[in-house]
Amino acid sequence: MLRNVAAAKSQLLTPDEYFSDFWPYFSGLERVFWKLETHQSYREPEEPSWQALDAGDWGEAIRLIDERRQEIQRPLREAGEFAMRRVRLVERPFSRYVQWELYYIRLRALAGEQIRVLEADRLPALGFSRPLPELVVLDSTVMYEVLYSEDGTLTGARKILDRSLIESCGDDMEKLFGQGVELIPYMTAERDVLPPPVRHSATF
Incomplete structure (x- = not known):
């Protein structure tokens, strides 16, 4: 279970x-790739669009995402037959990063990644306490708890091979996923989650 990960x-x-450790497991995936995202802000200094976001240039940040549509969607088109599923926890008011990231990953959703958004204030009613770990799970083979510094910089990961724990965490993520809202309808309904340049005119 998620509470036992720590x-x-x-x-x-x-x-x-x-x-380096991740890619050999990913290349051997057969059933499902899970990602649970819980933080509301990350640093991605290697990403030009994030750099524009960090500089406060929303228009350029959006332009760069749209310009890279084919590149962003390519991994989905080249993936095997396994499912790719993501649960994205969000909090209100939406952070600048969340506004940016949801616009970015909508391209992945359009290419086939199954992404659902779950508002964090629903967790207690679903039987989950906060904070939840950031997780990447590949089948029942390996699970990574992805670690970040206070400013959202990636610092590494904890590799976990306990199959029983991995499967129970997968069950928890299935539950969260089942309670979430598909990304594109969520963005359409929640206009405030859209980045300022596209908030009132976006079409997906």
Whole structure:
């Protein structure tokens, strides 16, 4: 279960070790890739659109996302037959990062990633306490708790191989996913979540 992740036996990885370790597992995926995102802000200094966001230039941030549509969607088109599912927790008022990220990952949703948004204030009624861990789960084989500094910078990951725990966390994520709202309808209904340049005129 998600509440047991912190106490699980794990191997601590640096960011480079995490990425190197991740890809062989990803290439062997057969059933499902899960991602649980819980933080409301991250730093992505290698991403030009995020750089524009950080500089306060919303128009350029949006332009750069739209310009990279094919590149952003390519991993979905090239993926195998497994499902890719993401639960994105959000809090109100929406952070600038969340506004930016949802606009970015809508391209992944349009290419086939199953993304649902869940408002964090619903967690207690669903039987979950906060904070929830940031998780990446590949089948029942491996789970990573992704770690960040206070300013949202990636610091590494905890690699967990306890199959029973991985499967129970998968069950929890299924529950959260089932209570979420599909990304595109959510963005259409919640106009305030859209970045300022597209808030009143976006079509998806």
